[in-house]
Amino acid sequence: MAALTANVKVWRFIAAIIVLLTVFFTIAFYFKPIFITFIVGMAMILLTESMIRDYGKRMDKYNFRGWKATVLGYSLFFFWIFVIFFTLGTSLSEFKDVTQTLSETDRSVTQVYVDKIDNYIPNLLKERFMNEENIQKAEGTVISTLSTIVSQIGIFVFNGILIIPIMFFMYFKRKDDIIKQVFDIVPNKFHEGFIKAVNDTAMQLHDFFMAKITESIVVGSICCFGFYIIGLKGWLVLGLLAGALNIVPYLGPIIGAIPPIMIGLLDSSTTGLYVIVTVVIAQAIDNFYLIPFMITGKVKVDPLLGIVLILVGAKIYGVLGMVLAIPIYLIYKIILRESYQELVKIYTRPRKTK
Amino acid sequence: MPRRPRLLKKAKEISCDRPDPKRDFYHVLILIIIYLLLANAKSLKFNPFIPGRIMETYMVLPVIAGILFGCRVGLFSGIFGTIAASLIPKLNTTGLYDMIPHGIIGLIAGLYKNKIPSPILAFLIIIGQVLKTGIDIVLGNLSLSVALTQNFILGIMYESFIGIITIIVISSIYRLGFEERRK
Numbered sequence: 001m002a003a004l005t006a007n008v009k010v011w012r013f014i015a016a017i018i019v020l021l022t023v024f025f026t027i028a029f030y031f032k033p034i035f036i037t038f039i040v041g042m043a044m045i046l047l048t049e050s051m052i053r054d055y056g057k058r059m060d061k062y063n064f065r066g067w068k069a070t071v072l073g074y075s076l077f078f079f080w081i082f083v084i085f086f087t088l089g090t091s092l093s094e095f096k097d098v099t100q101t102l103s104e105t106d107r108s109v110t111q112v113y114v115d116k117i118d119n120y121i122p123n124l125l126k127e128r129f130m131n132e133e134n135i136q137k138a139e140g141t142v143i144s145t146l147s148t149i150v151s152q153i154g155i156f157v158f159n160g161i162l163i164i165p166i167m168f169f170m171y172f173k174r175k176d177d178i179i180k181q182v183f184d185i186v187p188n189k190f191h192e193g194f195i196k197a198v199n200d201t202a203m204q205l206h207d208f209f210m211a212k213i214t215e216s217i218v219v220g221s222i223c224c225f226g227f228y229i230i231g232l233k234g235w236l237v238l239g240l241l242a243g244a245l246n247i248v249p250y251l252g253p254i255i256g257a258i259p260p261i262m263i264g265l266l267d268s269s270t271t272g273l274y275v276i277v278t279v280v281i282a283q284a285i286d287n288f289y290l291i292p293f294m295i296t297g298k299v300k301v302d303p304l305l306g307i308v309l310i311l312v313g314a315k316i317y318g319v320l321g322m323v324l325a326i327p328i329y330l331i332y333k334i335i336l337r338e339s340y341q342e343l344v345k346i347y348t349r350p351r352k353t354k
Numbered sequence: 355m356p357r358r359p360r361l362l363k364k365a366k367e368i369s370c371d372r373p374d375p376k377r378d379f380y381h382v383l384i385l386i387i388i389y390l391l392l393a394n395a396k397s398l399k400f401n402p403f404i405p406g407r408i409m410e411t412y413m414v415l416p417v418i419a420g421i422l423f424g425c426r427v428g429l430f431s432g433i434f435g436t437i438a439a440s441l442i443p444k445l446n447t448t449g450l451y452d453m454i455p456h457g458i459i460g461l462i463a464g465l466y467k468n469k470i471p472s473p474i475l476a477f478l479i480i481i482g483q484v485l486k487t488g489i490d491i492v493l494g495n496l497s498l499s500v501a502l503t504q505n506f507i508l509g510i511m512y513e514s515f516i517g518i519i520t521i522i523v524i525s526s527i528y529r530l531g532f533e534e535r536r537k
Contacts, residue, residue: 061468062468072474076473079519079522083519085522086519216532218530218532221524221527228395229392229395229396229397230396231397232397
């Protein structure tokens with residue numbers, strides 16, 4: 001690795017870039033709902049682009065060309081739209097059943113815990129951590145967090161309906177025009193570095209978001225299947241929730257597991273136990289198979305650094321900070337690396353003598 | 355005479371993948387476990403068109419097995435999975451004779467997995483339902499007059515529709531999550 005430059009001008013520019021990036025992200029986080037909608041839109045665009053590319057490869061493999069591939073493509077498109085609406089509709093109706101069950105029952109989770117589980121907990125744990133007061137506080141926190149998430153879903157859905165279709169149109173129809181306009185603004189001498197930075201950033205973010213989406217879909221599917229087998233009320237919505245919350249590092253799987261465990265315990269302690277087993281199996285497949293093969297190889301972040309970034313992100317911006325800590329680090333890393341290399345080339349160029 | 359070589363050529367094109375006994379054994383074993391889990395599933399739904407009939411969920415498994423893992427896994431999971439599920443006395447939604455339609459559709463799905471896209475192969479479930487109904491009629495479990503009623507046909511189409519959606523969704527998720535790394 002080459003030694004860092006001692007040129008002050010280079011470091012002044014690097015400092016300015018860090019400040020600009022920090023200001024940009026601070027403004028983005030200030031307008032959180034729009035920023036989240038933008039991120040969700042980008043994730044959906046990446047997923048759609050991967051699906052289109054994969055579809056093209058498969059059609060070549062099956063030797064399906066021309067009108068056959070087009071008809072099948074459009075059929076699949078409408079099929080997935082139908083599946084999404086069908087899933088959302090069924091989830092909403094099941095969610096109503098679940099909330100009705102919770103409101104009809106005359107016992108809270110704390111009472112179920114005291115009746116059914118308390119006897120199995122060692123006294124040492126009961127005195128220090130798992131006493132009735134702490135369980136009641138945890139129940140209250142989980143319910144209020146979930147209520148906050150549900151209440152904000154409406155805002156995000158509204159923003160999404162407005163913004164995401166426009167993002168899709170701009171990306172798939174006018175991507176080349178937008179890239180050309182951006183390149184026209186960038187000075188010629190920075191073109192090479194700019195292209196490399198944009199390509200690297202796009203590739204890294206693509207790999208990261210694809211891995212996270214795939215992880216969530218697979219974990220959600222395993223949970224849906226497990227909850228279906230157990231006969232858990234609202235299996236579809238609870239499985240999808242567990243999958244969606246898996247995006248949040250470390251905390252997400254725990255938060256996602258709590259509602260199905262609570263509802264399972266309200267049914268019977270056996271159902272609660274089966275729910276825990278299902279969640280453990282899903283997380284085991286995630287941590288021992290998906291993450292090593294899908295994320296670690298593609299996203300070049302040291303595991304220890306990743307944990308530190310997530311903790312810092314959690315401190316500064318909460319749950320959103322935890323989810324976006326690594327992508328933001330990747331953006332900083334790539335932009336600063338490319339900027340440094342270009343600046344070093346420019347400011348350490350030997351001067352032409354007359 | 356000129357037709358024969360073309361038919362032979364087509365028959366040779368449609369064939370099973372190279373056998374990998376260890377891998378195929380584990381796949382069949384996992385699918386048998388899934389058959390047993392489905393046999394014990396508590397979230398069962400009744401067919402809204404056919405009174406008293408529980409929705410047939412197993413039939414998706416051999417088709418998915420054939421599409422993802424090949425004809426051997428499709429065939430053997432259809433046969434042995436059905437045998438295992440029929441031994442569960444609790445629900446008894448499937449009989450031993452169901453291994454015939456399950457095995458056949460699993461085999462066909464595996465044979466054509468490299469020739470036909472999986473969303474089209476998912477329609478094999480309709481063939482499975484027709485075969486199963488045919489076997490029920492032959493064995494006397496179902497009368498022909500009942501099988502030809504509008505409600506029964508609608509019920510079979512409804513189950514097939516749900517099965518097709520399940521096959522496409524599950525095979526897509528599996529390819530997204532577990533085949534991605536092989537690229």
